[in-house]
Amino acid sequence: MTKYRNLNGNSNVISYEMGSDYIRVQFGTGSPYVYTYQSAGKENIEHAKKLAQQGYGLNSFIVRNMRKLYAR
Numbered sequence: 001m002t003k004y005r006n007l008n009g010n011s012n013v014i015s016y017e018m019g020s021d022y023i024r025v026q027f028g029t030g031s032p033y034v035y036t037y038q039s040a041g042k043e044n045i046e047h048a049k050k051l052a053q054q055g056y057g058l059n060s061f062i063v064r065n066m067r068k069l070y071a072r
Contacts, residue, residue, distance in 0.1 A: 001024065001026055001032075002017065004016055004055060005056075006056075007055045011059040012027050012028050012029065012059050013025055013026070013027060013028075013052075013062075018049050021042075021045065022034055022035060022036040022071070023048050023049055023052060025048075034072050035048065035062075035069060039069050039070060039071040040066045040071075048066065
């Protein structure tokens with residue numbers, strides 16, 4: 001997994017991994033969560049990937065838009 005840059009300094013995201021149709025996010029509170037096109041929608045996943053690469057806003061986006069839409 002790739003370490004999340006956390007440019008804002010207060011994110012709960014530790015690291016992430018991206019695939020063609022998913023993003024796996026490791027939070028500081030436990031096991032990684034996997035969000036897929038099927039579980040959270042293509043637009044949400046692609047936006048989350050961009051935020052992960054930017055290192056800013058991923059945790060907030062997940063809380064607002066994908067919180068319970070994880071596949072596992």
